[in-house]
Amino acid sequence: MAMAVAQHRESSSGSIDKHLSDAGKYVRYTAEQVEALERVYAECPKPSSLRRQQLIRECPILSNIEPKQIKVWFQNRRCREKQRKESSRLQTVNRKLTAMNKLLMEENDRLQKQVSQLVCENGYMRQQLHTAPAATDASCDSVVTTPQQSMRDANNPAGLLSIAEETLAEFLSKATGTAVDWVQMPGMKPGPDSVGIFAISQSCSGVAARACGLVSLEPTKIGEILKDRPSWFRDCRSLEVFTMFPAGNGGTIELVYSQLYAPTTLAPARDFWTLRYTTTLDNGSLVICERSLSGSGAGPSAAAAAQFVRAEMLPSGYLIRPCDGGGSIIHIVDHLNLEAWSVPEVLRPLYESSKAIAQKMTIAALRYIRQIAQETSGEVVYGLGRQPAVLRTFSQRLSRGFNDAINGFNDDGWSLITCDGAEDVILAVNSTKNLSSASNPTNSFSFLGGILCAKASMLLQLLEVIRLEGHSLAQEDAFVSRDIHLLQICSGIDENAVGACSELVFAPIDEMFPDDAPLLPSGFRIIPVDAKTKDTQDALAAHRTLDLTSSLEVGPATNHVPGDGSSSHGLRSVLTIAFQFPYESSLQDNVVAMARQYVRSVISSVQRVAMAISPSGLSPAVGPKLSPGSPEALTLSQWICQSYRQVLLYFLSFVPEKCIYHLGAELLRSDSLAGDSVLKHLWHHQDAILCCSLKSLPVFIFANQAGLDMLETTLVALQDITLDKIFDESGRKALFSDFAKLMQQGFACLPAGMCMSTMGRNVSYEQAIAWKVLSASEENTVHCLAFSFVNWSFV
């Protein structure tokens, strides 16, 4: 309707100024005429006809217009006037409405913001209430992460700023000043390639280490890396910024809750509630310092609090000074008090050794940053055809998985199984962990059941730590053992790793080892516990080998080391073993039994090697005399440290060709028998090939897959089986009769017969071949006797 009006108005206003002349054409009024008419209209918008005639008479300009036209003009004029009024009214209404609209919109925005702020604050409040450390409040669930949102922007709580400034001062005095009397770290040669200059504290409370190094990265980048502690500190389980405040001077203050894994199964893990202050000093260097908040009991004790002991971090941190040629100089100070008092007596040195902290934290941090610097600057080192970063994530996942297994936290889904009396092996079950990898679900471990972990820690009285070396493996090395591949990392064995813990962690993985392959790490960790001179010695005058897995003071006869009391200046170490087995829930109990037995046998063999290798005399009661230098001891110790493959390789190098010619033509026809191919053939050979030591008590020291199946045992338990045990009466008689010929001729063929597996099942074989195995190193000394049972089968 409005549009129509507008139309009409247009045409009518035009016609007011024109009138129809007799000839039917429009004629326009002149400007003066319009002006005269407007003047009259102004006085009287509706003149009567009389008035109009008078108008025409008085005003010469209008004389030529007929009275009727004048009437029409005034009519139109009044109509236009009304329309103009109407539109202006509408205009005003419109303006008012739009203004109102704008106002409402602003109001709406403000309210929206306020509501979301309130909702956020309420959520925050509720979380606080939920996890606040009230004694009665036991119902809190998983660790809570709060939104990264600063509560106060204007000023920050005065209390925290003063603590932050104090921490900064103390940290700087340690990093560059003389607050702690630093001593050069033993064993760290400050050579050109060395990572940096390291020092540990001599006598200060707690453990402290300092490092200083040059890295070709910018300070802010370094700061970022160092702040993400779990990425470079393998023992750090989690780090969580609880809240963050901007400190007045442009720096930031964070309240941080972090958790560390426990190195062994004997003492609970540690957690920290710290204040972290990041700021830049006037000389442009970036400082990130951190310290436990007073009243170490406070802070968001997460659900797993019961499994953690609250430790204290004394002022520590990083000072990163940019140097002119690019890159920066980093000073790192780590100063912790790990509450050693709450740890079993024997483990205490481990929690009081600055060397350990230096190795695990300070040096690891610098080494990690150097690695990142090298990677960013392109000196890329390729291993296993994978990017270094991928390898790093693999090794991180491996060690994290191993630590998860050893610690077995409830909120990870682990729950303990209480089993029979002897608690030497701790068993834990985890049914929640779903390890199926997205890339190929086929090799996933997500069985119906879950994962069983059998673990144990024990102290080894050893003159020197079992060297995890022999053929020293690359940092990450995958190699074949039967059909599964083991991704393995072996760390801490290089010579400047004094005081570091050496680990051998491996996880089964399929050939392609895709980047997201699920890992189920198992392995060994040996931590040197360098006994402090005076106190620990008198506490342990009896020098019994302490089987720490169960009660502290267990000294069964076999473990007794009669070594001379005083000379045990020996370096002692804690060995932690953890194996993870995926299992189907239906098979849980026998997997549990198998796991416990498996770990126990590993422990006993490790202790046996410990006996063999520690020259502090051998009590006769301990099995066959394994003199330290003898190949068996070496093979044994190597075997424990290496995978099965190494042993096979070692064994094969001993068997001179001529001795095993009748082992089956196809096995040895290929002359290019070297390394893996011979090994694979031997290992998969359908004849049961066994090898037993030629000692007073002939014990089996090796068997191939078929051999193991025949005896129904594993390489681990193999060496508890003696030769005579597997032969029945007639078998034994046949063996002894041919023995002379065997020794003289080098080999002997035994007729068909029967033997028994360890489970007592009878096994029949068509033929058995026995031959002497000459050790490659010293010519014609017999290393062991090998047996091959052809076409064996269970009866």
Place this chain on the structure above:
Amino acid sequence: MEKVNSQLYLQNLYISQQNEMLRKKAQRLNQENQALLSELQQKLSKSNHNPAIRNIVHELSLE
């Protein structure tokens, strides 16, 4: 023009209703906030002797 105006009028009406609703919600949340805060303050001060945390809570309540 009238059409535009009527549309504007309707829109304004709608927005003012919405604002009204938001204002009520904000009020309710604010009350809840205060209640939670006092409960938190009371719980934290009872069991927690760490000045820093009490400090934060104190700061929050000043808002």
